[in-house]
Amino acid sequence: MARLLILGGGIAGQTAALHARKKLGHQHEVIVVTPNSKWNWIPSNIWVGVGMMKTEDVTFDLAPVYKKSGITYLQAKALSINPEGEGSSSTPFVTIEYTSPEKKGVTEKVKYDYLINSTGPKLNFDATKGLGPEKNSYSVCTPSHATEANHHLQESIQRMKKGEKQTLLVGTGHGSCTCQGAAFEYIFNVEYLLRKENVRDKANVLWISNENELGDFGMGGMHIKRGGYITHSRVFTESLYAERGIDWITQAHPKEVEKTQLSYETLDGEEKTVSYDFAMLLPPFSGVGLKAYNKVGEDITPTLFAPSGFMKVDADYTPKTYEQWSPKDWPETYQSPVYKNIFAVGIAFAPPHAISKPTVNPNGIPIFPTPPRTGMPSGVMARQVAFNIADMINGKADEPTRKASLARMGAACIASAGANMLNGTAVSMTMYPIIPDFEKYPEAGRDLHYTTGEIGLAGHWIKFLLHYAFIYKAKANPFWRVVPE
Amino acid sequence: MIVRNPFGQNYYAAVPTKLTRSLRVNLIWQLFRFLVINIKMLRMVRKH
Structure with missing residues (x-):
């Protein structure tokens, strides 16, 4: 039996969970950890913002959907990842903190064989x-x-x-x-x-x-x-x-x-x-602030995550000028280069660089958009990653075979x-x-x-x-x- | 009615003619465009 743990239940997380569940036999477990009790079709929020729709038109309860789909649902937020396990145990796990009213504030270690980080962004108003x-x-x-x-x-x-x-x-x-x-x-x-x-x-x-x-x-x-x-x-x-x-x-x-x-x-x-x-x-946007620790408890967050808080995947993060940028810089499988059982999709993966040409003002302030990676591309990469993991769990492949490069x-x-x-x-x-x-x-x-x-x-x-x-x-x-x- | 301010932002922008604007909400034409756009999008989906 293998366990796939998915962090985040947004467009990418939900897509990955449903496809993985479909591809994996019921001897395997799919767990979704998300702090929200409802799923939100974010693109329609703009219609809520002008009074054309109500909150209930763009959201629905997650629990019944996961129950009927055979997906374990934990209403909690992920705090940290221990990709090497801890102490004498080498089983990787994620530490979560429940957000549901019944278990609010309770922490738990959830073990995994494969991990998909689809936590989306932190709305960085600060x-x-x-x-x-x-x-x-x-x-x-x-x-x-x-x-x-x-x-x-x-x-x-x-x-x-x-x-x-x-x-x-x-x-x-x-x-x-x-x-x-x-x-x-x-x-x-x-x-x-x-x-x-x-x-x-x-x-x-x-x-x-x-x-x-x-x-x-x-x-x-x-x-x-x-x-x-x-x-x-x-x-x-x-x-x-x-x-x-x-x-x-x-x-x-x-x-x-x-x-x-x-x-x-x-x-x-x-x-x-x-x-x-x-x-x-x-x-x-920034990453949601997940931390990472190695087997002896040392902080290895910079190994797994870029300074922006987004997760490093199979992209080329070498600093380059705009003229040196190449479509090959962009990730194909969204697999962590360090821990091969960890993937990041949607907004959660760290892009190698912007798409728009970077510009900095005379005071040194960068003023240019960071790359969008929401909606359709987010769903496609989540599906491909779910299929790759299912293939590896089912013994059909040793490594990811399907690719979903934005290039x-x-x-x-x-x-x-x-x-x-x-x-x-x-x-x-x-x-x-x-x-x-x-x-x-x-x-x-x-x-x-x-x-x-x-x-x-x-x-x-x-x-x-x-x-x-x-x-x-x-x-x-x-x-x-x-x-x- | 678009008011063009000389040397203002919108002075240089291309703006649609009355025909273009009416076609944008013409039900028959838009039904046709609905089919065309959906085909384009499905072609895009099939590419990956």
Whole structure:
């Protein structure tokens, strides 16, 4: 009997758990450790943030799903990993602390044969003074954050209905943020809501981000064929902002968020401020702070984890300049180079470097997006890792055989720009590969046949359909495997 | 109606024509695009 332990029950963790359970016989055990009692379809949190959906529309209880799937569920957070065991025992284990009401605060050592780290990010609001829902800005990273953001957005709308002018600031709250796409979706859903409520003329809607230009999205943007030209995503992104009357600030590193004012530094090194009445600013991400210890109890955290707290895998972490970057730097199997029974997927793995070209301002502050690794790619890498581990447990392979490099993987992304079945819109994007390969595709770094983008109502229909399809899949309902990652 | 401020941010941006904007929410055209986008996405899924 073998035991697979999965840390985290988000999109990557849930995907890995369901696929592994399907591939492994019931003599083997699959355990999921997650501090949450509910699963959350995070992409739809933006709709909670504008009042179109409620928390219960984007979440469901995990316990019944794991029970019917034959997966052991421990509602707890992981504290540390002992990959070599402890003392005279060489069986590796993870120390967890329960978060469930019945066992809150109780710690336990959970042994494993294989470990998948899919803990996702820590929302690092502390990186910027005054940032976050407990301080001076709002967020849509969790359903409760999004609910709170909507509450304050509605207050702003009520003020506008009374004739007050309001400035709504949306974007990223630090120079190293990722997930610009989520903030992008939020600002356009807010703008749509303002038009629906007939208060658009009372609102100054403003974007702020650490992107070098609009349309970067942490991937250096993308080039598409359109109207006889090869154009950068900056062109259609700026077009959408101009069409909707949204001004933008880019190349910005927010330094302090006050009640109604944001101080930020630009890539030129200038210090500026912007005033607002409502601010939704995403935090930067870091690892969740897992520690690691060797057999004699020495701290080996730097062996397993990068300084950012994300887990090192089979990537090339040699420091390189942008010109030296290669698609081969990116991991293929997500296996720890030191402990071969440990894997990290989704946001939890440490990327070798950014995708967008790094830029530093004269004061030495890096201002560029870190690479996104959520959604579809996260699910694909989780599935491949689950299959590899199942093969190794079942004796079909001695090492991982399936690969899921972002440099040879495509992605489809639907970014909502107004939610309505008759007059809503969304940006539908596909790209291949995610990591640009300028040797193979010298023209634009990506295959222009597979890299596309368009805006329209169809995108909203797809986004809406995906909401239900992915929740259906995550609930492990019949034929869940038909829904692709 | 887009107000273009000379030398402002949106002055240089490409903006959609009335036809483009109407096609974006035209049910028949969007039904067709729905099929096309889904095929594109499925092709992408099949690549890995």
